Amino acid sequence: MAITKTDFMRGMQCPKMLWLDKHKPGLKVIPPEIQERLDAGNDFGDRAMGMFGPYEEMTVYRAGTTIPDKKAMLQKTQEHLEAGTPVICEAAFSNYNNYCAVDILRKTERGYDFYEVKNAPEVHEQFVRDAGFQYYIMTRCKLKIGKIFIVIHGPDEDRPFVPVDVTREAKGYYKWINDHIWNLNRMQKQPEEIEAEPGAQCSNPYECWYYGYCHGETPTDDPNRIHTTDRM
Numbered sequence: 731m732a733i734t735k736t737d738f739m740r741g742m743q744c745p746k747m748l749w750l751d752k753h754k755p756g757l758k759v760i761p762p763e764i765q766e767r768l769d770a771g772n773d774f775g776d777r778a779m780g781m782f783g784p785y786e787e788m789t790v791y792r793a794g795t796t797i798p799d800k801k802a803m804l805q806k807t808q809e810h811l812e813a814g815t816p817v818i819c820e821a822a823f824s825n826y827n828n829y830c831a832v833d834i835l836r837k838t839e840r841g842y843d844f845y846e847v848k849n850a851p852e853v854h855e856q857f858v859r860d861a862g863f864q865y866y867i868m869t870r871c872k873l874k875i876g877k878i879f880i881v882i883h884g885p886d887e888d889r890p891f892v893p894v895d896v897t898r899e900a901k902g903y904y905k906w907i908n909d910h911i912w913n914l915n916r917m918q919k920q921p922e923e924i925e926a927e928p929g930a931q932c933s934n935p936y937e938c939w940y941y942g943y944c945h946g947e948t949p950t951d952d953p954n955r956i957h958t959t960d961r962m
């Protein structure tokens with residue numbers, strides 16, 4: 731087990747959430763409207779791959795499944811980096827098994843810029859942290875990263891992909907990521923369930939899909955809860 735971008739963000743919101751993801755994922759309840767937003771986010775991400783013209787996609791699935799084959803993706807990414815492919819989508823990187831897949835890598839004269847795609851009308855701090863995590867992994871993999879952009883969903887549907895430069899802010903998260911990633915690695919492996927008192931973290935920054943398990947109720951019992959996802 732290691733830490734992905736999603737694991738890191740979920741573990742920072744609540745360590746118990748990360749532990750449940752690894753040990754009791756069957757308790758997760760994703761409301762249908764959230765699943766719809768996740769699907770819409772994935773569709774927006776797929777369309778964004780072509781925003782710079784021709785590209786190579788690194789996604790590889792395990793035979794007969796829709797589960798990403800990370801090992802094959804890592805190898806394919808290395809091949810395209812060595813070949814100097816100008817635009818690489820879903821580029822995979824691993825450092826001590828900590829892993830990320832980057833939406834769009836674009837070659838520059840001195841290295842690569844990268845683009846994190848979000849189906850949202852504006853940049854939220856959580857998006858910048860996501861980008862910071864990817865910067866951390868790629869930097870530790872010795873890839874030279876120049877600029878970092880969040881691609882948001884602009885108002886013009888004919889040209890919906892709007893890059894926002896977050897280079898300074900995202901790179902500023904390097905130490906914060908390093909300060910926590912190893913502890914989260916240890917925590918997710920421990921056999922005993924992590925104890926956490928339900929509180930503000932259950933819906934901030936994102937609604938927790940274990941809400942019903944920890945609060946002893948069904949997910950729709952509280953009409954005041956906010957439904958959000960990181961792919962909206």
Ligand code: SF4
Pocket residue numbers: 743744745746747750926927928929931932933938939940941942944945
């Ligand atoms: S419901 Fe709250 S306490 Fe339980 S795992 Fe989620 S964030 Fe943590």
